[in-house]
Amino acid sequence: MKEREVKVLNIDKDEIERKLINIGARLIKDEDQVNYRFDTEDGFLKKTYNGYLRIRVTKNLLNGETSNTLTFKRSLKRNTLRTNEETETLISDWQSTAKILETLGYKQKRPGYKHRRSYMYENITFEIDTWDENTYPKPYLEIEMFSEEDLERAIVLLNLERSQVTTMPIDELSKE
Numbered sequence: 001m002k003e004r005e006v007k008v009l010n011i012d013k014d015e016i017e018r019k020l021i022n023i024g025a026r027l028i029k030d031e032d033q034v035n036y037r038f039d040t041e042d043g044f045l046k047k048t049y050n051g052y053l054r055i056r057v058t059k060n061l062l063n064g065e066t067s068n069t070l071t072f073k074r075s076l077k078r079n080t081l082r083t084n085e086e087t088e089t090l091i092s093d094w095q096s097t098a099k100i101l102e103t104l105g106y107k108q109k110r111p112g113y114k115h116r117r118s119y120m121y122e123n124i125t126f127e128i129d130t131w132d133e134n135t136y137p138k139p140y141l142e143i144e145m146f147s148e149e150d151l152e153r154a155i156v157l158l159n160l161e162r163s164q165v166t167t168m169p170i171d172e173l174s175k176e
Helices: 013-022 044-049 094-103 148-158 170-175
Strands: 002-008 026-039 051-060 066-078 082-091 112-121 124-131 140-145
Touching: 013 112, 013 124, 013 148, 026 044, 026 094, 044 051, 051 094, 066 094, 124 148, 140 148
Parallel strands: none
Antiparallel strands: 002 082, 002 140, 026 051, 026 112, 051 066, 066 082, 112 124, 124 140
């Protein structure tokens, strides 16, 4: 699956959520996530594929269910939109999967804890992400869309500051 996305930094979560509700966006997710990233000691996946392996444990706060997903995510392009390719599969036992990855030489990085509320408006997904302090201390809005025209529409709909829009991934943002 290919995804096209941007992040909007320095947001007021409550204000963004009010704007989304006012335009008629539907709440589609409210979840807590634990994200475990894996790569070799020398960063083979990052250097070779501009990507990483991730196990995500997701607690759906709308229905109480928990799911585990293994994903290989790689960045394909970063211009106005960040284009990623994600290959993912559900897994039943995330700890055993992590052990398999570690046996193959992939080291588990520090886990990241995130709360995500997602809204859908037409064909645009708006995700309000709040990470733990060690991963990224400020909430941001992630917008997933199909085209640059959709991004422009999202910016206008929510009256967003263009200067706050970035294609940087979370690992780069957390280094700043």
